[in-house]
Amino acid sequence: MSAGSGGFRQPGRPRSDRIHEAILDATLELLREAGFSGLAIESVATRAGVGKATIYRRWTSKLPLVIEAMQRIPEIPTPDTGSIADDLTEVLRSSIDVLRSTPLAHVLPSLVGERNRDPELSEALDGFVAERRKPLLRMLERAVERGELPPDADLELGVDLILGPFVVRLFFTAGPVDPDLVQPIVEAVIRGLGGAVEQRR
Amino acid sequence: MSAGSGGFRQPGRPRSDRIHEAILDATLELLREAGFSGLAIESVATRAGVGKATIYRRWTSKLPLVIEAMQRIPEIPTPDTGSIADDLTEVLRSSIDVLRSTPLAHVLPSLVGERNRDPELSEALDGFVAERRKPLLRMLERAVERGELPPDADLELGVDLILGPFVVRLFFTAGPVDPDLVQPIVEAVIRGLGGAVEQRR
Amino acid sequence: MSAGSGGFRQPGRPRSDRIHEAILDATLELLREAGFSGLAIESVATRAGVGKATIYRRWTSKLPLVIEAMQRIPEIPTPDTGSIADDLTEVLRSSIDVLRSTPLAHVLPSLVGERNRDPELSEALDGFVAERRKPLLRMLERAVERGELPPDADLELGVDLILGPFVVRLFFTAGPVDPDLVQPIVEAVIRGLGGAVEQRR
Amino acid sequence: MSAGSGGFRQPGRPRSDRIHEAILDATLELLREAGFSGLAIESVATRAGVGKATIYRRWTSKLPLVIEAMQRIPEIPTPDTGSIADDLTEVLRSSIDVLRSTPLAHVLPSLVGERNRDPELSEALDGFVAERRKPLLRMLERAVERGELPPDADLELGVDLILGPFVVRLFFTAGPVDPDLVQPIVEAVIRGLGGAVEQRR
DNA sequence: CAGTAATCGAGACGGTACGTCCCGTCTTTAT
DNA sequence: ATAAAGACGGGACGTACCGTCTCGATTACTG
Numbered sequence: 001m002s003a004g005s006g007g008f009r010q011p012g013r014p015r016s017d018r019i020h021e022a023i024l025d026a027t028l029e030l031l032r033e034a035g036f037s038g039l040a041i042e043s044v045a046t047r048a049g050v051g052k053a054t055i056y057r058r059w060t061s062k063l064p065l066v067i068e069a070m071q072r073i074p075e076i077p078t079p080d081t082g083s084i085a086d087d088l089t090e091v092l093r094s095s096i097d098v099l100r101s102t103p104l105a106h107v108l109p110s111l112v113g114e115r116n117r118d119p120e121l122s123e124a125l126d127g128f129v130a131e132r133r134k135p136l137l138r139m140l141e142r143a144v145e146r147g148e149l150p151p152d153a154d155l156e157l158g159v160d161l162i163l164g165p166f167v168v169r170l171f172f173t174a175g176p177v178d179p180d181l182v183q184p185i186v187e188a189v190i191r192g193l194g195g196a197v198e199q200r201r
Numbered sequence: 202m203s204a205g206s207g208g209f210r211q212p213g214r215p216r217s218d219r220i221h222e223a224i225l226d227a228t229l230e231l232l233r234e235a236g237f238s239g240l241a242i243e244s245v246a247t248r249a250g251v252g253k254a255t256i257y258r259r260w261t262s263k264l265p266l267v268i269e270a271m272q273r274i275p276e277i278p279t280p281d282t283g284s285i286a287d288d289l290t291e292v293l294r295s296s297i298d299v300l301r302s303t304p305l306a307h308v309l310p311s312l313v314g315e316r317n318r319d320p321e322l323s324e325a326l327d328g329f330v331a332e333r334r335k336p337l338l339r340m341l342e343r344a345v346e347r348g349e350l351p352p353d354a355d356l357e358l359g360v361d362l363i364l365g366p367f368v369v370r371l372f373f374t375a376g377p378v379d380p381d382l383v384q385p386i387v388e389a390v391i392r393g394l395g396g397a398v399e400q401r402r
Numbered sequence: 403m404s405a406g407s408g409g410f411r412q413p414g415r416p417r418s419d420r421i422h423e424a425i426l427d428a429t430l431e432l433l434r435e436a437g438f439s440g441l442a443i444e445s446v447a448t449r450a451g452v453g454k455a456t457i458y459r460r461w462t463s464k465l466p467l468v469i470e471a472m473q474r475i476p477e478i479p480t481p482d483t484g485s486i487a488d489d490l491t492e493v494l495r496s497s498i499d500v501l502r503s504t505p506l507a508h509v510l511p512s513l514v515g516e517r518n519r520d521p522e523l524s525e526a527l528d529g530f531v532a533e534r535r536k537p538l539l540r541m542l543e544r545a546v547e548r549g550e551l552p553p554d555a556d557l558e559l560g561v562d563l564i565l566g567p568f569v570v571r572l573f574f575t576a577g578p579v580d581p582d583l584v585q586p587i588v589e590a591v592i593r594g595l596g597g598a599v600e601q602r603r
Numbered sequence: 604m605s606a607g608s609g610g611f612r613q614p615g616r617p618r619s620d621r622i623h624e625a626i627l628d629a630t631l632e633l634l635r636e637a638g639f640s641g642l643a644i645e646s647v648a649t650r651a652g653v654g655k656a657t658i659y660r661r662w663t664s665k666l667p668l669v670i671e672a673m674q675r676i677p678e679i680p681t682p683d684t685g686s687i688a689d690d691l692t693e694v695l696r697s698s699i700d701v702l703r704s705t706p707l708a709h710v711l712p713s714l715v716g717e718r719n720r721d722p723e724l725s726e727a728l729d730g731f732v733a734e735r736r737k738p739l740l741r742m743l744e745r746a747v748e749r750g751e752l753p754p755d756a757d758l759e760l761g762v763d764l765i766l767g768p769f770v771v772r773l774f775f776t777a778g779p780v781d782p783d784l785v786q787p788i789v790e791a792v793i794r795g796l797g798g799a800v801e802q803r804r
Numbered sequence: 805c806a807g808t809a810a811t812c813g814a815g816a817c818g819g820t821a822c823g824t825c826c827c828g829t830c831t832t833t834a835t
Numbered sequence: 836a837t838a839a840a841g842a843c844g845g846g847a848c849g850t851a852c853c854g855t856c857t858c859g860a861t862t863a864c865t866g
Contacts, residue, residue, distance in 0.1 A: 412814090415816045420814075452817085454819090586823090
């Protein structure tokens with residue numbers, strides 16, 4: 001019953017799911033505190049109350065452990081309100097929520113800082129980033145279909161324009177990301193891509 | 202006479218400028234190769250052909266060494282062509298040159314990745330970033346004075362919009378930064394801030 | 403059952419006896435080559451094919467390591483032939499053997515040279531020396547009981563007289579200790595303590 | 604005027620005798636405190652208020668410096684009372700005085716401990732020791748001439764017997780050397796060499 | 805329900821870099 | 836030329852983790 005796809009049950013004591021979770025939890029905690037480079041497997045083991053070998057039995061190195069831990073961070077839901085301004089506002093607001101409620105704001109710069117030295121990490125990050133860009137791109141495409149943006153708008157650049165101010169603040173100014181930024185960014189991006197900004201209030 | 206402001210010369214053998222340079226050179230080289238966290242003082246010493254003590258005599262830790270090394274990266278000259286479009290094009294082009302000809306593109310993400318764990322580094326980076334934002338801001342202010350941008354434009358956001366796409370590509374896409382990006386960005390930023398983009402060619 | 407006095411077994415991998423031995427062997431070898439002050443823990447680690455931490459896990463510093471290494475040098479067996487002359491001859495001959503077959507002749511002066519700066523070493527040496535003096539003293543006591551030496555003989559001085567020429571040669575003349583010295587010393591010591599020396603051959 | 608044997612005056616500033624003395628004084632002090640191996644030229648320089656180069660300009664290494672410093676320790680005067688017992692008593696008493704009033708008791712074991720690793724030091728010590736043995740040997744020869752000792756007495760062994768108990772105490776027991784030891788040693792040595800000990804008191 | 809075998813916590817293992825200290829040499833200005 | 840001061844390249848110090856290994860104990864399924 002517990003065996004997945006018609007496979008045989010392995011002999012011996014099965015790996016504990018509770019331990020798996022405990023390790024991933026400890027990893028996220030310590031990633032936030034010490035960053036990727038400062039993350040010591042030894043500390044993860046201690047924090048999780050686990051032997052080092054138990055970690056190395058499941059993950060070959062620090063990187064896949066961190067990647068699996070990061071996958072526990074929720075994706076941002078893609079809204080579809082029928083208005084590009086509202087869609088953007090909504091998606092940026094929930095992004096800010098995620099940045100505030102998860103270690104992402106601390107973990108991401110740390111991983112980015114190591115990417116040049118680790119092709120595997122680089123690839124993993126590419127995937128992570130691509131997955132978060134895709135919904136934004138689709139959102140802009142729908143805006144073009146609705147006629148809110150001109151058909152020749154450079155949508156990849158649009159995604160860059162949306163993310164840019166956040167990334168700049170996240171990476172360069174380090175301060176907390178402010179929800180007040182959302183409205184001005186939304187308007188600037190839409191205008192920048194050739195769309196019209198309706199007057200609100 | 203040789204002492205500047207009424208100071209006396211220190212007794213003993215003076216510290217060698219050539220060694221100082223050699224250490225900073227080795228630091229930049231190794232920063233590019235191994236990043237901030239992977240940078241070993243021991244390797245810097247070996248690469249520079251210097252004893253470890255010689256390094257610790259000048260810098261208390263890895264961080265101030267790296268900060269001083271980074272200050273050798275040239276600042277971007279601020280153009281003043283009379284047109285915001287030309288100014289921006291010029292300044293972005295020379296930024297790309299700097300990113301290509303110095304280890305900055307490798308060093309910066311690495312430092313940013315550590316900033317959350319090191320207030321001193323954070324402060325140093327703030328200074329570094331502020332100094333590169335200032336000329337861009339002044340450029341936008343001149344555009345407002347000339348009437349190229351509306352007087353109520355959010356210029357800080359403007360700087361974010363300019364830097365954003367570069368930073369996104371530098372940190373998230375890791376690939377080389379392409380000069381072809383300049384023109385679209387310039388136009389989107391000007392439009393985004395409420396300015397008019399003249400038709401070229 | 404294997405635990406002696408009701409003790410429990412320690413968790414974790416037990417320390418290896420083979421490694422313990424290898425470290426002590428390397429220590430004795432290097433003590434002979436470089437002396438106490440020239441003995442580098444780093445060299446012991448290299449010679450024993452062991453990490454430095456493995457040494458520091460067992461011994462807090464160079465000194466206790468050296469002391470334990472020295473305890474591997476065999477004690478001299480105490481003969482009991484019924485004749486003080488024969489006893490002395492025998493014990494001095496085996497002492498010479500030990501001096502020749504172990505690093506003792508090199509290690510001892512080196513340790514003695516450091517004793518004034520290290521109370522712990524001083525104590526350890528006192529123990530070492532006392533243990534080697536005791537059998538000699540008992541030998542002399544038996545000679546008094548048998549009437550070979552006068553009852554008021556100063557036996558502690560006797561031990562000094564026996565050891566003296568060896569020590570003088572070992573420490574001051576540095577050359578190898580000659581077994582030909584034994585006979586004259588034995589006769590001089592017995593006469594010096596007031597005993598009679600029978601004519602041999 | 605200051606130039607010695609018809610030589611020309613050296614150009615430049617002459618070496619200061621006061622500095623020379625200060626260095627040797629500091630050397631003896633520190634030898635006593637730290638032993639030969641623990642003696643740091645750096646400390647000698649600091650203690651003497653002198654630059655390190657000033658020391659290296661006069662002595663090629665630690666050893667010749669120590670040797671010259673040791674030569675400031677006075678030799679023991681050789682008595683000639685006409686009685687071997689009195690001669691020995693006298694010479695041992697003044698030896699004890701020297702051991703008490705100079706750093707010799709601390710310096711000697713330290714040097715002896717290094718001799719196996721330094722042929723030059725070994726040679727220097729041989730000379731030092733030979734010079735102190737010679738008067739004792741001559742003293743014993745006069746005793747043979749006077750008939751106090753048998754003509755076939757092994758006088759080198761005699762010297763060993765005299766020095767032995769002192770050396771044993773100095774090197775092995777570390778305690779202060781007691782003048783009360785003198786009388787018993789003298790009697791044992793004379794008897795040991797085949798001489799007669801007259802009853803005193 | 806004993807036997808089998810992989811997992812578990814613990815921690816020893818060989819190794820590498822840390823930041824400090826002192827070595828013996830070199831380089832500066834002042835005497 | 837010698838002096839004090841102290842920078843220099845080098846090497847060992849004792850510490851902290853790395854990733855691997857070896858222990859006894861635990862845990863599930865098998866026969």
